[in-house]
Amino acid sequence: MASFSKYKTTEGVFWLIRITLTDPVTREKRKTTRRGFKKLSDAKFAAKQLEAEEASLSKNSKSHYFxxxxxxxxxxxxxxxxxxxxxxxxxxxxxxxxxxxxxxxxxxxxxxxxxxxxxxxxxxxxxxxxxxxxxxxxxxxxxxxxxxxxxxxxxxxxxxxxxxxxxxxKLEKFWDKEQSIYFLERLKATDTLKQYALFRTLLLTGMRKGELLALQENDMHDDTQSISITKTLFYDEDGNYQLLKPKTSSSNRDIHLDSETFTVLKDLVRQNKKLRLISGEKVKHKFIFIKESSFDPFRNSYVNEVLNKLCKRFELPRITVHGLRHSCASLLFAAGADIKVVQKLLGHAHIETTLNIYTHVTTEAIEKTTDLLINYLNEPTKKSSGSHMGVTALKKQKNHPN
CATH class of the missing domain: 1.10.150.130 (Tyrosine recombinase, N-terminal domain)
Known part of the structure; x- marks a missing residue:
């Protein structure tokens, strides 16, 4: 509540305001005086402005917070x-x-x-x-x-x-058929069973890396030669891993594997069992892709680091792990797979995501086809009788029959 008083100076008579306001940050009451108003009406107007400002600051009290x-x-x-x-x-x-x-x-x-x-x-x-x-x-x-x-x-x-x-x-880079085959052949010939199994599975199934690293032995099904995706791996700030639900409900899926991929994964499972037997280690989760020192799953960053080194060693265009997923979709489309089937295999929640990849792939195919046409037209024309006769020659032949 404001109070008003007159006071005199050598310059004349003025009005002052005494008002108690609340600090918007500390919420403490503080007394304030404003001087120099020639009229009482001016002092009252100024008091109303101060009260309105206090009300606004009180309502928005945390506007002063960082x-x-x-x-x-x-x-x-x-x-x-x-x-x-x-x-x-x-x-x-x-x-x-x-x-x-x-x-x-x-x-x-x-x-x-x-x-x-x-x-x-x-x-x-x-x-x-x-x-x-x-x-x-x-x-x-x-x-x-x-x-x-x-x-x-x-x-x-x-x-x-x-x-x-x-x-x-905006779209991830991906490998074509020749690059993919070359990568798998070099990887199989020069690297470990674990690395070959890891990147073959990523490239030929289109799994997300979190889904791949969360795979456990009981996710593999001998009777159907398939593998179940039901979880994804996450490491927190303290270095502890957690198994979470996949990205979307569509991410829960069963993937049928080709014979070689399934066999390679089974070989890796047997290798892991031998390691556990030798160490005597009892584990809660029997992950397929493990650190041999602890039997814990690899971190997500590990896959990126290894892939970067492999691209450099094999002199292939650098590609991300998500790019392997894109490559898988591209190869499926090139092989004639249906869009809805690819959507289900990759676990896309929305068909638009799959269509974006399809559009990218078909655009490149169109560009290559156009190049083939131009190259064909630029080839020297072979002389022959009749079959390659020009339009003008055909007209002359029509107008002047033998």
């Missing part, structure tokens, strides 16, 4: 509904890409200009930068929902129309 503090609140809320692997991945993204920019700033200090600058910066750092921007924006949306701020500074920001990344880099 972004990193609100992020922790937000993280606690959304983590209740996500898998540990997703929480971990998002946490890594926040620490690397978001908190360095916004973490030490108060919510009320972050402007639309700051957010637009952030979007423009991220577009130069990552091909798939938009999910990171959305994560940063979600914290502000959470603050708005909880009345910490009135509106998000990300409102009305825009994504750049073009980025420094080429359009053709």
């Amino acid at each position: 972004y990193k503090n609100i992020f922790l609140e937000f993280e606690e809320e959304y983590s209740k509904h996500l898998k540990p692997s997703t929480i971990y991945r998002k946490s890594v993204d926040f620490k690397k890409w978001i908190l360095p920019t916004f973490g030490e700033k108060r919510l009320k200090e972050i402007t639309k200009k700051d957010c637009q600058k952030y979007i423009d910066f991220m577009s130069t750092q990552l091909k798939s930068y938009k999910p990171i921007v959305i994560q940063a924006r979600n914290v502000f949306d959470y603050a708005v929902r909880n009345d910490y701020i009135e509106s998000s500074p990300f409102n009305n920001t825009v994504y750049p129309k073009t980025t420094i990344f080429e359009e053709d880099q």
Whole structure:
């Protein structure tokens, strides 16, 4: 409540305000005096403005909080509904890409200009930068929902129309038939049974690496020569592995294996059993792809590291593990497989994902076919009687029959 008093100075008579306000951060009461008003009406108007400002700050009391503090609140809320692997991945993204920019700033200090600058910066750092921007924006949306701020500074920001990344880099690179065969032949001839089994399975089944590393001996079925995908592997920050549900319900599937792949996996299972017998180690989960020192499954990063080395050693185009999955789909399409069958084999939840790969593959096939046509047309024409007669010659023959 404000009180008003007159006071005199050598310059004349003025009005002052005495008002008690609440600190928006500490919530402590503090007395404030404002002087220099020539009219009582001016003093009352100023008092109403101070009270309105206090009410706004009280409503949005956490606008003075640092972004990193609100992020922790937000993280606690959304983590209740996500898998540990997703929480971990998002946490890594926040620490690397978001908190360095916004973490030490108060919510009320972050402007639309700051957010637009952030979007423009991220577009130069990552091909798939938009999910990171959305994560940063979600914290502000959470603050708005909880009345910490009135509106998000990300409102009305825009994504750049073009980025420094080429359009053709949006899809993973993949190997063709000749490269795939060469890779498997070299791998079989020069590497270990485990490496051959691992990458042959990835390339010929299109499994995700988390699905492959989660495979256990009881997932293999001798009667049907198949393997069941029912889980995915995740390592947390403390280095402990967890077995989680697959990415989507469509990811639960049985995959029929060719005879060689099935035989190689069975050989690897027998090798693992011998190792356990020699060591006397009792294990909770009998994984197929294991560290021989601990019988634990490999980390996801291990597969990437080995594949990079193999690409270099075999002088093949560098490809990611997801690129092997793309290669599998490409080979299936080239062999004439139905799109719905490929979708089920790869465990795609949406047919659009499968169609994107199909479109990419068929586009390349069309380009190669066009090249074949041009090469054919550029070949020297062989002289012959009748069969290769030009249009003009045919007309002359028609107009002047023998």
